[in-house]
Amino acid sequence: MERATLRLDLDLKDALETRLVPDALILQEDRNLVMSPSSVLDLEEVRDSEEALETAATELPMALGRYRVWRSPDEGPRWIYQAVVHDLSLSPSCRPGDVRRSLVSILTDALRRGSRVVATEPLGLWKMSGLEVQEMADVFDEVIFEVITNLDRPLRVVMLLEHMEHLGEVSRFLRSGLLRRASRSFHTVSDDAAMVEVRHAGQRLNVRFVPGSLSGYMVTLGGAVV
Secondary structure, eight states, X not given: OOOOEEXXXXXXXXXXXXXXXXXXXXXXXXXXXXXXXXOOOOXXXXXXXXXXXXXXXXXXXXXXXXXXXXXXXXXXXXXXXXXEEEOTTSSSSXXXXXXXXXXXXXXXXXXXXXXXXXXXXXXXXXXXXXXXHHHHHHHHHHHHHHHHTTOOSOEEEEEEESXXXXXXXXXXXXXXXXXXXXXXXXXXXXXXXXXXXXXXXXEEEEEEEOTXXXXXXXXXXXXXXX
8 A cells, every 4th residue: 555645845837747747737716707507597498586596696606715627628737626715806815714625625636536746826825915925835734734634645736836936935934834833843864854743633744855955845644643
């Protein structure tokens, strides 16, 4: 049986379709651009006003924290996910809880579909109207720790960023967040990688990363907390 590991990497957006071809791609969307399953409202066929309202309700924007998925007909990622995490009519346009719910649901679904490599936009960041960078990094940490506890095979998640300076900033926030969560103040060296232990949902999670590199980290289950 393969060991359950969850690897979070950072890369540049232009890596997509060149050195990175994921099984699935996650894009963030404004809820007003992603409608719930729609149908055509034919006023000659509906029997009463209640039926008309029920039919029209299917045209409402999708709720925040949800997602839509479709199979891509082109080469590249097999599955395309729309993470509904913004409402650009609000300020701020995004809440951390909606990003967490959407991303956990998407990764769970991607695993069910057999995905092993999932690329994603930095969900929640949207110019000046969305989350702060640190808020986004904290949400990704939470999601990684939640998903790893139910994982039964390796999964790699790659966050795609626009510029090298953004990559470096997110990397620093991810690492500082891990150190805040660490249950022990130690940095042991294992296979040339620094390691910290984080406890989550009754599990010990071993988190490894290479100091100084612009990268993410790898999480493995270390067993139950006793």
